[in-house]
Amino acid sequence: MVFNSYEFVLIFLPIFLLAYNVLRSIGRKKGNARVLVDLCIILGSLCFYALFGMRNLAIIFISICINVCTAIPMSFMRERGIGISLFGREILIHKLWLSIGVILNVVLLLFFKLWGVFLPIAISFYTFNQISYIVDLERGDIEKFDIMNYLAYILFFPKLLQGPLMGYGDFDKEVKAACEKSFDYEIFLRAMYLFSIGVFKKVIMADTIGRAVDANFQWLVGMGSIEAVLTAVFYSFQLYFDFSGYCDMAAAVSMMLGIELPINFDSPYKAVNIVDFWKRWHITLTRFFTKYVYIPLGGNRKGEVRTYINFMIIFLISGFWHGTGWTFIIWGAMHGVLYVITRWYGKHRENAKINDVSVGGAIVKGIKILLTFIYVTAAWVFFRAETIEDALILFGQIFKGGVRSFSNGFSAAFQIDELWYILKVTPLMKLSNAWELCAWIFFACSAVMIFFFPNAVRRCKEVKLGIGTTLLTVLLLVWSIVSFGGVSTFLYMNF
Structure with missing residues (x-):
C-alpha cells in the first residue's frame, strides 16, 4: 500500500x-x-x-x-x-x-x-x-x-x-x-493542502512523465535530437516530482499526527553547483553518510587529499547503494568528481558572490543553476539506462538524431484526458502536431514548478488559508484520486 x-x-x-x-x-x-x-x-x-x-x-x-x-x-x-x-x-x-x-x-x-x-x-x-x-x-x-x-x-x-x-x-x-x-483543525487543513500538492506531483506529473520516459528508453535509436533531449530532461523531472511528491505526502501525514519530519528535499534543481545540490537532494541521506561513514573515515581531519578521497568514497558507495551495475557507479563517480573539483575550487578562490542580488549577479546565478541542472541531468541518464551502451546511444541521438516527429509512445503518454478536453475546444486541435503540444505543455508546467515555485513544506506553513487554498486542495486531490487507476510505486522504494 x-x-x-x-x-x-x-x-x-x-x-x-x-x-x-x-x-x-x-x-x-x-x-x-x-x-x-x-x-x-x-x-x-x-x-x-x-x-x-x-x-x-x-x-x-x-x-x-x-x-x-x-x-x-x-x-x-x-x-x-x-x-x-x-x-x-x-x-x-x-x-x-x-x-x-x-x-x-x-x-x-x-x-x-x-x-x-x-x-x-x-x-x-x-x-x-x-x-x-x-x-x-x-x-x-x-x-x-x-x-x-x-x-x-x-x-x-x-x-x-x-x-x-x-x-x-x-x-x-x-x-x-x-x-x-x-x-488542531488548522494544522490538519495545512497538512491536507500539502498532501494534495504531493499526490499531484506524484500521480499527475511524475507518473505521466514516467510513461513517456519508459516508452523512449525502449527504442533509443529511433529518437530525433529534440526528443532525445526531452527524454533526458523529463527523466530529471520525473525523479524530482516522484521524490518531492513522496516527501510532501510524508510530511503532510506526519503533520496530521502532530509530528514534524525534517525537510528532505529542498528545491534541488535550484542549486548553483553540485555541492549546493547535495545540500538540497535527499538531505537526510547525505547527513547519514556524513555522520556514519565520512566522519569515521577521517572526514577532513587527515589533510586535503584524504578529504577528497573520502568524498569520492562516499559518492561511490552512494552509487553502489542505488544499484550494482556500472551505470550507477558512473553516476556516483560523476557526482563525486565534480563535487571534489567544486569543493577544491571553492576553498581556493576568493570573494565568491553566489548570493549577489544585482541584475548581473542574478544572471550569473541563473547560468550556474542551468549548468548544474544540465550536468545532473547527464548523470541521471546513466542512472536510468539499463547499460552504459544505452546511455551512450541516448547521448548520440542528441547530437545526430536530426529533426523528427515525436514517437507515438512518447507523445501518447502526455495525452491525458484533461488536456484532451482543453485542446478539443481550441483551434490547436486542427494542427497536425497537436498532440506533441501536450508534451511541451508538460515541459513548461514542470519547469515553472521546479525552478520558480517555493518549497511546498514551507509554503504550507506560511500560506493564508482561505477559499483559494481550499479550492486548490480539493481540485488537486480529486484530480489525483480519480487518476489512481494507474497507481505506481515510488522510484526510491526500489533502493
Whole structure:
C-alpha cells in the first residue's frame, strides 16, 4: 500500500487518524499518552507494511531482532564497562558488540541487494535507521533502550518507505511533543493542502512523465535530437516530482499526527553547483553518510587529499547503494568528481558572490543553476539506462538524431484526458502536431514548478488559508484520486 492509492487515502489514513487521536486523548487524561501513541504507531505501521506482503514483513522482523539483540546486551555491557583483551589490546566489549551488529545489518542489506531472490520494500531505509540507532545508543546519545520507543521510531510509516532518515533524538522529541497536543483543525487543513500538492506531483506529473520516459528508453535509436533531449530532461523531472511528491505526502501525514519530519528535499534543481545540490537532494541521506561513514573515515581531519578521497568514497558507495551495475557507479563517480573539483575550487578562490542580488549577479546565478541542472541531468541518464551502451546511444541521438516527429509512445503518454478536453475546444486541435503540444505543455508546467515555485513544506506553513487554498486542495486531490487507476510505486522504494 502506497500513499497514492485508494486503500491508503480512503481507508487506512482516516481509520489510523481516528484511532491515533482517540488514543492520544485518552492517554493525556490517564497520563500514559506516550505508551498509547507508540502502540498506535507500531500496530498501524505494521498493518501498513504488511500489505506489501508477508515476506517483506518477515525481513523487517529479522532486521528488528538483529538490532534488539544488539541493543540490549550492548547497553548492559556499556553500563558496566566490560572489556576484553584482543590481539594484545584492551577493547571495551560493547564496542565490539556494536561492530558485530553493524556488520550484520550491512550483510542483511547486501544479501538482498546482491544475492537475494527479491528486494524487500524499504530495506535500505529501515536498515540505515537501525544502524543510526545502535550507534547513537553506544555513543550515549540515546540514554537507554526502550522497546516501545525503538519500535515506534523504526516502524513509523510516514518515513518508513523512503525516509527521511530522522535521528532517534529528533523523533523522540517530536513524539513527546505530539503526546501533549490535541487535534488542531488548522494544522490538519495545512497538512491536507500539502498532501494534495504531493499526490499531484506524484500521480499527475511524475507518473505521466514516467510513461513517456519508459516508452523512449525502449527504442533509443529511433529518437530525433529534440526528443532525445526531452527524454533526458523529463527523466530529471520525473525523479524530482516522484521524490518531492513522496516527501510532501510524508510530511503532510506526519503533520496530521502532530509530528514534524525534517525537510528532505529542498528545491534541488535550484542549486548553483553540485555541492549546493547535495545540500538540497535527499538531505537526510547525505547527513547519514556524513555522520556514519565520512566522519569515521577521517572526514577532513587527515589533510586535503584524504578529504577528497573520502568524498569520492562516499559518492561511490552512494552509487553502489542505488544499484550494482556500472551505470550507477558512473553516476556516483560523476557526482563525486565534480563535487571534489567544486569543493577544491571553492576553498581556493576568493570573494565568491553566489548570493549577489544585482541584475548581473542574478544572471550569473541563473547560468550556474542551468549548468548544474544540465550536468545532473547527464548523470541521471546513466542512472536510468539499463547499460552504459544505452546511455551512450541516448547521448548520440542528441547530437545526430536530426529533426523528427515525436514517437507515438512518447507523445501518447502526455495525452491525458484533461488536456484532451482543453485542446478539443481550441483551434490547436486542427494542427497536425497537436498532440506533441501536450508534451511541451508538460515541459513548461514542470519547469515553472521546479525552478520558480517555493518549497511546498514551507509554503504550507506560511500560506493564508482561505477559499483559494481550499479550492486548490480539493481540485488537486480529486484530480489525483480519480487518476489512481494507474497507481505506481515510488522510484526510491526500489533502493
